[in-house]
Amino acid sequence: MAALQVDQVGMTFALEKGSIKALEGVSLGLASGAFGTIIGPSGCGKSTLLRLVADITQPTSGHITLAGAPPQSARLARRIGFVFQEATLLPWKTVMENVALPLTVARRAPIASRHPQELIELVGLKGFEQALPSQLSGGMQQRVAIARSLVLDPHILLLDEPFGALDDITRQRMNLELLRIWAETGTTALMVTHSLSEAVFMSDKVFVMSPRPGRITAELAIDLPRPRSQAMMKLPAFTDAINMLRDQLFAPDASAELVA
């Protein structure tokens, strides 16, 4: 069974005057343990789609299933991990308390292989357990957020431009880290990005979105071997994949949008 199945999903926001169609007829599927990315220009509805999968909001049409169940039951069973663009840590809680927050809310004991201490070590923050978020750099804060998203062993990890606020050098380093963590945990991951190279580098599958209304215009499988490394960015296959994505993103109907 697919870890994630999105079927003809539409989303319309009601405004004071009229309404705006954010998503229309969006369908995509992701196999268990796969890494998928959604790429598209700003405002195309990528983040909205991710929030529908997480049951933060509900679609106005269509269906979403996570391992066969609707998002709401997955969320209430606490099988969804979410990493926001900002680290979104509680500033009054220590690193350790922030990582353990989902456990506290769910009133659960740590899972054996997902003990907060182990996760903190996994994301490379050993020694910072008692630090407050304001004492950490942006990259370190985002590592805490990733550890927090994994603490309940989620079926799916949703990442909303998780490194968008970081500089490019830190961002590439964090991407490598994220792939390592993803490989070690075996979770299904769906990430939103607007970086072409990031999409190709991370994914098994890339979904290209076009804006207003947001819809999937192309789907591209990336066959680069794993584990991925920086050296692969120089391979012709990598460059080819990027060029194919670029063609899709700047296809005639999309470019008409850009001019308008």
Added chain:
Amino acid sequence: MSLSHSLPMPAHTGLRRQLARLSQHLLPLGLAAAVLGMLELAAGAGLLPISVPAPSAVAQAFVRDHAMLWPHLAPTLQAIAGGFALALAVATVLAVLATLARTTRDPIYNAAIVVQAMPLIALTPILIIWLGNGLAPRIVVTALASFFPILVGLLQGLRACERGMDELFTVMAASRWQRLRMLLLPNALPFAFSGLKVAAASAVLGAIVSEWTGATQGVGTMMAYAMFSFKIEQVWMAVILCVLLAVAAYGLVHALERRFVRWEAVAVLNAGSASLREGGPRRVLHVAAWSIACMALLLAGWSGLIHAFSIPPYLLPSPQETFATFQATPQIFASNLGFTLRTAGLGLGACVLSALLVAGLFIQLPALERTLMPFVIAVRSAPMVAIAPLITLSFGRNLLSGVIVVWMACFFPMLVNAVRGFQGVRSTHLELMRVNAASAWQTFAMLRFPFAIPHLFTGIRVAAPKAVLAAMLSEWLTGARGLGHLILESSAMMELPTLWAAILLSVATGLAVFWLTDACERKVQK
């Protein structure tokens, strides 16, 4: 607070920078010492008016008479502590209710505005009739005085949650209660403390003013007696005590804040009330409609109470009797209202002009601002109206005293808003003017002033109800004609219908002034 430069400062040499930093601390202290020294010298030379004793004389009075201070201090402290705690408890319950049940938010906020707009001294005589002439009415007045900033801080803080945080708790499937306890309440703390700091001074003011009527002991009583018996050193002692109480209350809140808010938090209380409400431009009408509904409900409840419990008129006259009083002598009420509004209006006008002037000077002369702004901030937390007796002593029992008291009550919120407005210009705008070689005056007229206008109206909205209250307070002290005097007189003579009518009129005036200034602010900010 570095309010001076939006443009980057040129790099100083190490020594000069150190000197600059040193002067930042020393200048305000030096100025204070210089003023005290000059007062002392002037007193020695016999140059001071009779209402201003030498600083050393006041210090000696403290040493000599400290034994008589304690019996006065105790009830005032009780009123402040009790009133503050009561206000905090009620505000917390209401703010949590407004957060959990969205639909209660607007009614709660609008009701709070009605409470805020009431000139609280008008309520003291009624509360004494109802609750007895003990500590209870003083606690209630103190609570009413400090309630609004506490509620605003809590409401704003409970709302200040970032969207991502909110979504995180949704993804974690947190319960409502968990969201409140683990996210909203701790997140609101910095804002709550900002509100509490503002409320600290208001609480002191409330306690002091409540003691001006009927109390036999308290710092406020001591202040009033000393003034009427012309014991100038005692007036000064009471005023200094009052300021010290405010500073101590502020300091206590500040210490608690440092204890409980250890993370880096930025909580700027929004002076604009508009942001706290759900709706848009139709809100003014809405608030008006709400207040009218409140009034109608109040009148219905008022009549109902009297009939249900056959309450004697000396506790609560019926609405009909009260309106009959209005009709019997409308000219008395109209002329007293006119006097109060004249004092308030003149004081507010003087205050706006002087605040603009001083804020403009601060912008042109950053050194002046660095020297004086610490004073402004320190004095802002002191209850300025407490200085009213000194003003009355210095300028006599006349209109001028009243105008100065109003000016003092309004000047600081007005100045802070004006400075904030002038400095609200973005640095890129300033750089644009610089690139275009604009003169200082052009920058001011074309950039700073237009940017400051919304802030000025915010200042006026904050200051105008204070102006009405201050005008009434000054009438209590000077005996000048006006609504405050009418309340005091009718309360002393036990002319209850007149007392009630005057109280109703002053509450209605406070609300009207609030609506008017609130409407202006919205119009400008649109």
